[in-house]
Amino acid sequence: MEFKILHTDPGSQARAGVIRTDHSEIRTPVFMPVGTAGSVKGIHQRDLLNDVNAPIILGNTYHLFLRPGLEIMKEAGGLHRFMNWDRSILTDSGGYQVFSLAANRKLKPEGAWFSSHIDGSRHLFTPESIVDIQRIIGADITMAFDECTPWPCDLKYARESLDLTHQWLKRGLKQFRETEPLYGHNQAFFPIVQGSVFPELRKESAHFVAEQGAVGNAIGGLSVGEPAEEMYAMVDVVNSILPADRPRYLMGVGTPVNILEAISLGVDMFDCVMPTRNGRNGMLFTARGIINIKNRKWINDFTPVDPDGDSFVDRQYSRAYLRHLIISGEMLGAQIASLHNLTFYLWLVRQAFEEISRGTYSTWKSKMIPALSTRL
RNA sequence: GGGGAGAUACCAAAGUGGCCAACUGGGGCAGACUGUAAAUCUGCUGUCGUACGACUUCGGAGGUUCGAAUCCUUCUCUCCCCA
Numbered sequence: 001m002e003f004k005i006l007h008t009d010p011g012s013q014a015r016a017g018v019i020r021t022d023h024s025e026i027r028t029p030v031f032m033p034v035g036t037a038g039s040v041k042g043i044h045q046r047d048l049l050n051d052v053n054a055p056i057i058l059g060n061t062y063h064l065f066l067r068p069g070l071e072i073m074k075e076a077g078g079l080h081r082f083m084n085w086d087r088s089i090l091t092d093s094g095g096y097q098v099f100s101l102a103a104n105r106k107l108k109p110e111g112a113w114f115s116s117h118i119d120g121s122r123h124l125f126t127p128e129s130i131v132d133i134q135r136i137i138g139a140d141i142t143m144a145f146d147e148c149t150p151w152p153c154d155l156k157y158a159r160e161s162l163d164l165t166h167q168w169l170k171r172g173l174k175q176f177r178e179t180e181p182l183y184g185h186n187q188a189f190f191p192i193v194q195g196s197v198f199p200e201l202r203k204e205s206a207h208f209v210a211e212q213g214a215v216g217n218a219i220g221g222l223s224v225g226e227p228a229e230e231m232y233a234m235v236d237v238v239n240s241i242l243p244a245d246r247p248r249y250l251m252g253v254g255t256p257v258n259i260l261e262a263i264s265l266g267v268d269m270f271d272c273v274m275p276t277r278n279g280r281n282g283m284l285f286t287a288r289g290i291i292n293i294k295n296r297k298w299i300n301d302f303t304p305v306d307p308d309g310d311s312f313v314d315r316q317y318s319r320a321y322l323r324h325l326i327i328s329g330e331m332l333g334a335q336i337a338s339l340h341n342l343t344f345y346l347w348l349v350r351q352a353f354e355e356i357s358r359g360t361y362s363t364w365k366s367k368m369i370p371a372l373s374t375r376l
Numbered sequence: 377g378g379g380g381a382g383a384u385a386c387c388a389a390a391g392u393g394g395c396c397a398a399c400u401g402g403g404g405c406a407g408a409c410u411g412u413a414a415a416u417c418u419g420c421u422g423u424c425g426u427a428c429g430a431c432u433u434c435g436g437a438g439g440u441u442c443g444a445a446u447c448c449u450u451c452u453c454u455c456c457c458c459a
Contacts, residue, residue, distance in 0.1 A: 032411095034411075034412065036411095036412050037412085041412080041414095041415085042415080058411075060411085060412080063412085063413090090411095092411045093411085094411095095411070096411045096412085097411095097412095097413090099411090100411095100412080100413080101413070104413085116413095117413040118413080143411080146411095148411070192411090218411085220411065221411095222410090222411095223410045223411085224410080225410090231410095249411090250411090251410095251411035252410055252411040253410060253411085254410045255410070258410075270411095271410095271411060272410050272411080273409085273410070273411085273412045273414090274409075274410050276412080277409060277410090277412065277414065277415095277416085278408095278409060278410090280414080280415050280416080281408085281409065281414085281415085281416070281417090283408095283409080292406090292407090294405095294406090295405090295406080296404090296405070326415090329415065330415090331415065333415085334415050335415095
């Protein structure tokens, strides 16, 4: 994996760059659609390629490990071939499941014991096994196994959790260096900064992570319920320490506004379930604001879903029709909303790339933010 | 013509003397959702009021009772079975 910064914004820490993996060229800032179980929910690969035009998507180690399992993944020749996706893939390590499935796991120094949410079976994930699994999945970018701390979280818990995450990082990195890719393309390994909302812990973690010399670095444990201002403050602290010549990935973020703010703070990569999940639940993100398509006021609005949108569904269907589909539980509604939202998110980061390249990012951002948060 | 069952809020459907402004679904209205156990979850849904509460409700009318959606009388309507 290579990363090159092409432009920096004079008014902020924003950068426009390009990541090259063996599968694709990824202009940054980038938004990576989440495809947890080997599928970006509701979006087939052709639309992902054409309308969304995503250069990279996510998969999830925990979910793919449980189903279809490693034997099938190996037999398929890795996730790219399994799902017929020729562009890049990043796999999350399962660190988020340490947080979201907290009731089903037990943390130990050696790793995390999990009860499968599918059949209750017990599994031990270690920093080493998570590397091995991601070798089998074959993602272009693999992630360290961490603990995503909950919020709120007291200092003592955050301190101990951070130490665990750092120990796991060293072990994961060692395993990564001692193993090889299985399918002929290169793989990268990103460490993850933790430290909850404590600036001192975040600084310490950022230094620790920076010392590992990875080709890219991630910031985790944010957007778990804390106020946005605290998240920005943490990102700012961390980015002042993480190497500027490596991509920075803010995990799990976020709203369109969160993304533009974090780009200003020097973040290059994002992922979030919001465009797909909220889309399925009737929320549409547009350049003019947020639409809750389930609201009665759209019942007879026969204008296009999003007249400014890049996706074919934006002009193909009316708001009234989309509302009808979502209200009726028709799966086409979820598909249209997801495709619209993802296309919008990718448009947003591509536009950010253009504005940074032109040196106009900050003015563009201040113009966009009020519009993006408007409730239509 | 004879026999039987039933009428409860937008719909369906509990409730058979006080804990009932009335269970529960659905529908409707609104909200939530941030490295996906989510095509999920939450709230409200007689009227007025922020709320305490007040007022009007369980087919119609009348009655019994301290008290009725619940018991009695009667009327209206619906459904089923036999002719």
